[in-house]
Amino acid sequence: MKYCSECGKRITEKEIEGKRRLVCLHCGKIYYQNPFPTVDIIIEKGEGIVLINRKNPPYGWALPGGFVDYGESLEEAAKREVKEETNLDIKELKQFCVYSTPGRDPRFHTISTVFTGKGEGKLKASDDAKEIKIFKKDEVPSVLAFDHKRILEDYFNSQVKKIALYPGSFDPITNGHLDVIKRSLFLFDKVIIGVSDNPLKKFLFTTKERIEIIKEALRGFSNVEIESFRGLLVDYARRRRARFLIRGLRAISDFEYEFQMDLMNRKLNSQIETVYLMTDQKYSYLSSSIVKEIAQLGGCIKGLVPDVVEKRLSEKFKNIS
Numbered sequence: 001m002k003y004c005s006e007c008g009k010r011i012t013e014k015e016i017e018g019k020r021r022l023v024c025l026h027c028g029k030i031y032y033q034n035p036f037p038t039v040d041i042i043i044e045k046g047e048g049i050v051l052i053n054r055k056n057p058p059y060g061w062a063l064p065g066g067f068v069d070y071g072e073s074l075e076e077a078a079k080r081e082v083k084e085e086t087n088l089d090i091k092e093l094k095q096f097c098v099y100s101t102p103g104r105d106p107r108f109h110t111i112s113t114v115f116t117g118k119g120e121g122k123l124k125a126s127d128d129a130k131e132i133k134i135f136k137k138d139e140v141p142s143v144l145a146f147d148h149k150r151i152l153e154d155y156f157n158s159q160v161k162k163i164a165l166y167p168g169s170f171d172p173i174t175n176g177h178l179d180v181i182k183r184s185l186f187l188f189d190k191v192i193i194g195v196s197d198n199p200l201k202k203f204l205f206t207t208k209e210r211i212e213i214i215k216e217a218l219r220g221f222s223n224v225e226i227e228s229f230r231g232l233l234v235d236y237a238r239r240r241r242a243r244f245l246i247r248g249l250r251a252i253s254d255f256e257y258e259f260q261m262d263l264m265n266r267k268l269n270s271q272i273e274t275v276y277l278m279t280d281q282k283y284s285y286l287s288s289s290i291v292k293e294i295a296q297l298g299g300c301i302k303g304l305v306p307d308v309v310e311k312r313l314s315e316k317f318k319n320i321s
């Protein structure tokens with residue numbers, strides 16, 4: 001609607017009582033109108049997402065999408081728009097989020113339900129588009145039409161993997177540690193095992209040896225990384241983009257110390273969350289120092305440590321004695 005139904009003069013958009021309205025500045029008539037429901041679809045294809053270079057204003061790259069037709073569900077509209085604009089079929093369609101900020105579309109107030117889904121078939125631009133392309137995350141143009149830059153930022157943030165850091169001396173790794181690691185692999189996308197390389201501390205195994213042993217003990221596990229670190233734990237976690245610290249709790253007596261450490265870490269970096277896993281009861285008495293003591297005295301440590309540790313410990317103490 002462009003002209004006033006009362007006086008025939010051109011109507012304009014104006015902010016009234018904090019809201020954008022269509023008004024006739026000539027006779028003062030206010031046109032109340034509902035926002036338009038629309039859909040936008042983040043189509044995952046290959047290793048990227050599909051964007052369209054628009055032929056009509058607002059110009060620029062944008063997500064495929066459009067108006068919901070009368071009698072159509074949001075899902076149906078999303079599927080139809082994807083087919084019309086990209087020639088793809090959409091699978092695993094899921095609602096991602098709703099965007100409603102007035103002005104998100106410079107032409108009219110729209111409320112868009114954004115979907116994600118997997119695109120299947122051969123990509124082909126419609127006549128409405130200049131170009132259609134698949135973009136990887138770091139290739140996405142920095143200027144996008146509508147509020148699609150924000151939508152994609154939210155989307156990529158939601159895709160960020162949950163990375164956890166399990167720090168320790170692991171001198172040597174025990175079955176208690178392994179139990180905590182294996183369980184944490186179910187909870188996180190990736191677990192980094194940070195082997196402390198503190199030059200002030202005396203270790204039985206060198207840093208290199210401790211890493212080798214853990215790698216051997218965790219052979220066959222993916223989504224786990226093993227490396228050494230020096231310096232403040234929270235700095236290391238930040239560097240590796242780990243938002244979670246994993247700590248194993250063996251007994252109530254561990255708790256007080258861990259509680260203090262957590263408060264201190266939080267003071268240093270409030271973005272890090274510490275997650276405590278209770279060690280399996282059968283390992284509750286187990287520690288690297290106890291294992292070393294038993295091994296040094298010639299006791300049996302079978303079942304307490306992985307085979308590789310048993311072997312390495314007996315070699316170590318044979319050389320020492």
Ligand SMILES: [Zn+2]
Pocket residue numbers: 004005006007008009024025026027028029
């Ligand atoms: Zn008027």
